Structures are given as C-alpha cells and as structure tokens.
Amino acid sequence: MTVSRCASLFVLLLVLPSTASAQRERFFSTLPALYRSLAGTYGDEGPEIAAQVERLAEALTAWNRDFSAAERSLRAKLTGADGPAALDVHVDLLLLYAERGRLRDAIREVDEALRIDPKSTGRLRYKALLHLATGSADEAAEAFRATWLLEPQDPQNAYWLVARRSARTTDEEIERALATLRTVEGDVLRGVRRGLTPPIPIVSAINDDVGRAMPFSPAAYARPFGLLLSGEFDEGVAALKAAVAADPLVADPALRLEPTSRGIAALRKGAVGEAIEFLKTAASLAPDSSETHRVLGTAYSVNGDMAEAQQHLRRALMLNPRDERASLTLARTLDEMDNAQEAAAVLRTSIAELPEAGAERWLHSTLSPRLQRSDETDAELIAVADRLVMLAGKGEMYGRVADLAKSHLEYERAISLLEQRVVLTPNNSFAHSALGHAYVEDGREAAGYAELVMALLLDPDDAETLAALGRVHLAAGQYGAAIDALQKAVATQPSDGEVLRALGDALIQGGRTTEGRARIEEGAHAQAGAVEEQRRRRTFGALGSQATLSMQQGEYAQAIDLLRRVIALDPDNAGHHLRLSEALVGAKRLEEAETTLRTAISLGGGPEAHRRLFEVLAARGRTEQSATERQVYRDQRLQELRSRPGAVR
Secondary structure: OEEEEEOOOEEEEEOOOOOOOHHHHHHHHHHHHHHHHHOOOOOOOHHHHHHHHHHHHHHHHHHHHHHHHHHHHHHHHHOOOOHHHHHHHHHHHHHHHHHHOOHHHHHHHHHHHHHHOOOOHHHHHHHHHHHHHOOOHHHHHHHHHHHHHHOOOOHHHHHHHHHOOOOOOOHHHHHHHHHHHHHHHHHHHHOOOOOOOOOOOOOOOEOOOOOOOEOEOOHHHHHHHHHHHOOOHHHHHHHHHHHHHHOHHHHOHHHHOHHHHHHHHHHHHOOHHHHHHHHHHHHHHOOOOHHHHHHHHHHHHHHOOHHHHHHHHHHHHHHOOOOHHHHHHHHHHHHHOOOHHHHHHHHHHHHHHOOOOHHHHHHHHHHHHHHOOOHHHHHHHHHHHHHOOEOOOHHHHHHHHHHHHHHOOOHHHHHHHHHHHHHHOOOOHHHHHHHHHHHHHOOOHHHHHHHHHHHHHHOOOOHHHHHHHHHHHHHOOOHHHHHHHHHHHHHHOOOOHHHHHHHHHHHHHOOOHHHHHHHHHHHHHHHHHHHHHHHHHHHHHHHHHHHHHHHHOOOHHHHHHHHHHHHHHOOOOHHHHHHHHHHHHHOOOHHHHHHHHHHHHHOOOHHHHHHHHHHHHHHOOOHHHHHHHHHHHHHHHHHHHHHOOOOEO
16 A cells, blocks of 8 residues: 655545556645645645646556556456466456446456455455445445355454345344454453454545545535546546636736736745735736735735735635635634624625535534524535535545534434445544444444444544443443443543443442442532533633624623633633733723733734734834734744645644
8 A cells, every 4th residue: 555645734545456556656646735736825826736737647648558558468368367367367457447446347357256266255345345435335235244154253244244234134144243243342342352453445546534634625626626536537637627727826817927926926935015015016917816816815914914905805706706715715814803704704605606615615614603503504514515525534524514414403314424434434433433323323223333343443442432332231231241341431531420320320230239339429420520511611602602792782891891701711712812802902901902912822822812912012002012923923824824735624
C-alpha cells in the first residue's frame, strides 16, 4: 500500500495492489495539492491549478497506456492456461481492475478465480466487499454468508454474516455467529486477543478515513471530482479541464494586471499595506472584476479593516453571485465578528445559487443553532448529505449528519447514513460503535451487538463501546458478560455515573449485592455532578441568549450584567469575554472593554480579540499600543492565510 501525504490537510491512502503502476500513484498524488490550490486564497493560483490539471491529464494518459498494455498481456496469458496458471492471471486481472475502479470487472475476475479455487475465503470476502461498494447489498450478503460457511470461526466472517444478513441466512446460523462473537469479545476483554488482524480491505481508490477533516469539493468542481472518485477518469479529467477554464482564477483578465499581481505578491510576503494600495489601483482599473474585489476584501480583512473588507467582498458577490470563495470568506469574517445572523444570510443566498456547495452548507449548519432556527437548515443538510462531493472524509460527515437526523427523530435516515459510513470507513471503530448504538436503539440487537464487537476489535479500550456492550448483556440477562464489559468501561472512564449505575445493576443481578450497591452509590454521586453541570450550561446558555437580545435592542447595561453572570458560571471561555467587550464598547466603557479583551487574549481569544483591542486602544488615544496590537492581529491572520487548507472541521 502506498501513502500519499498532504501534511497540512489530509492523508489519502491509495490502495495499490502489486500490479499498480507508477502512473496511477502519480495520478492520485496530484489531487491533494490541486485541492489545496482550489481554495484560491490569494487569487494567483490559476496558472498553478491549470498546470496541476495538465499533470493529472498526463498521468492519466500514461496510466491508460500502461493499463491497456497490462490488460492485453494478462489476457494473452489466459490462452491455453488452466488450473493454477489461470488462477494467477485472474487474480492479477482482479487487482488490475480494482485499482482502476472498474469494480464490476473485478467481480467478474474474482468469480473466475473462485471457479478454479472455490474455497478461497479471502477472495470470497473480497468479492462481498466489492458488491457492497457497488451498492449490491443482496449479492454482498450472499457472498458474506458463503465465506462464513467455509470458515465460521473467523470473527470477520461471523461479523459480516450478522451485520449483512442474507435472505438465506437462518436463525441457527445467526446464533452460531453470535456465539463466535461472544467468544471473541471475551478474549478481547481478557487480553487474549487484541486488535483486528488482518484489517478489513478497502476496495475504493482512496481511503475515506481522514480523521475529523471534511474536504468538500468546491461547487464548481463537484461534478469533475465526483467522476474521478467513481472511477470515470477520462470523463472526470475532461470535466476538470472545463471547470478550470471557466474558473475566475483562470478566466478573469483583471488578475493578470500588473497592480493585481504586485498586490497579491505583497500580500503573500506580508506587506499588507502595500498590497492594499496595489489592489485598490487594480480595482479602479477593473471595477467589474469580482476576483479583484475578493482579494482586496481579503487584504482589508487581514489588516483589520472590517468595514472595507465587507464592502469589497459584498461587491465581489454582487458581480458574481456564484463566487463561493467570496461568500465563504465573507461569512467567516462576519462570524468572527460575532455576527452569525448576517453570516447565515450570506450563506443562504449563496447556497441557493450553488446547491453543490458542501462547505457552505456545513458552515451554515454550524451557525444556525446560535440563531435558534436550525430545523430547516438541518433538514436540508440531512436530505442532501449523500449527494455532496468530497475528496475524503465523507464517512465523518455522514456520522455528524446522522446525529442531526437522530435529533430530528429521523432514525431510519440516521441508520442509513451510519451504514454508509461503515462501508466507506470499515476500519473505523467509531463508525461501527455509532451504528451499533443505533441498531440497538432500533431494536435490532443482533446486528447492534455485531457492530459493537467489531468496534471493540478495532479499539479494545473505547469506554463507550465497552459500556454499550455491557448494557446489551445486562438487558439480555447475561450478567457475567455485562459485569466484565462494564468493569473495563469503568476502569477506562471511572467518573461516568450512568456506567457506574449500570455496573451496580449488573453486580446486584449477578448476586454481588454489596459491591453493586456501592457502585450504584458512586454512580449517584457522579450523576448528581453531571446534572449540576448540565444545569450550569443551560443557565449560561439562556443568559447568553438574553444578552444577545439586549445588545440587539441597544440595552447594553443589561447585556453587561447578563454576560458577567455567564462568565461567573463559565470563566475560562474566551468567547464570553469577547461578547462582554462588545457590550462594554456599546456602553462606551472602554477601559473595562480593554481589560476584558486582555483577559480574552490570555484565554486564547485568537486574532479577533487583538482586532477589537486595537480598536479600543485607538478610541482611547493610545496610538502606539493600538499599532502594536494591530500588527499582532495582522501577523496571526497572515499565518492563518498561509496555512488555510480549505478543509472543514
């Protein structure tokens, strides 16, 4: 397996079997850099993007040539071959087609290999995974069952038999598989077995499991990337070239004006004031260029001149309503200024123009709860989640959207998304654990248990999985197994009141009454603390909402009082101090605002705290100190700009 790294963004794992060509690796290794360039942060990335796409096309041409030659050579070897020789050729063809994304051709070749060697459980299971990846759930289930029939004691085979039950699977077979999983669980809890060996094969070209990162495709590139990720490489590259040709980074002639080039160069080297002057000249020479206004707006934002930044970013959107880069920059700028309402309005307008804009949809979903009107936004995101195009991280997105679906009582949709997450990230313990929880809550105990055991195999120390297994056993009256799982969960997470109480119940039911009562008492104390923490959070949440309303109505004294009460309950939150500073500025209590902002900075308030502080210092006539704070703000924003990957987290 070859690993292509993009250190500041995400890791793409390329599934390269032995027949993989260097051209294929070269093809896929271009994608992370291309994605990073598409953010278009500075505005001069157009030539770089065009060159990267040309490199991609050249790699594809070479890959097409090598693939065709390898296919012809292997097909020629089949002439007159039989037995082991033919088997080797069919396996090589299987791998060749799988790496190319031609999964149905790969299935045909694995069938030929199985015709020669029908008892190869590894190939049979791989066939099942290929069917699963192509959406052929029934065929996958039948292949998983056939694999289990050959090796019923293998834990992966037992898991798949239960998790993907076929129409022909009997209740007796399910019970036998569950018995295997119970044995495996016991071995893991005793330390006899640790980890899943070997891991579940990944049949897609790119490993989707990239942690918390969610690199959404820019809306204008959604179709090309969708084609590439589905294995339609020639069509994808052609669509990519068309998208690049239409991209304002390439198509806007104003970006090639000398003042624009010099302004962008100055911004790249951190000479922000110089950059602004050049870009102002460029904007006057090309007033109808959305890109010039966008980059100028970015420069003003880096300099802390937020009114001017908003003016030019809005101008860019007026000139080009489909400018996703401008709308994202404007929305983020407004959000940083604690103006979630306007940020959401900008995003709603842009999403109407660009339904494929996954990054905008996600940012909008994070803003909506603060506006206390998340229902409509969540419902739309839940509905379109599986249509959004991402380079990787789609499983992570499915997991988060499934949580939204559950909060809206859309349990079947949540389960569907979690099932898709497991297909995309089969070696992710959190994916299996979340699906296991959902199945159990839905009354599908056998499938839920199988998912939880797989999660345990992937991460034997995860407290949530251990606790869930313990509860499953407790509900089934299997008190010994419940005690084993819950004791390990408590050892991992000793302050969880609910787990302590569940352990106490299991101990009592298992005849260990004194020990059980002691655990229940511990759990009661822990739960009381958790309830108090929830009450505290609800209280400062309500106070914060009241403070927002007071500030909107210009009642700053009341907002200040409310926010001080919030801070008393949650003193280490920099955001609360930032909001208090805003109310203090509104009340013209600048000295107190300065003190509050310095506290926010000490708590990690980020660039926005420095921006507000330099404005307060300027208003107080402390010019030199204001200039110093502005430079700190500028330096931090420049660092953010240089490291901005475009991924959503």
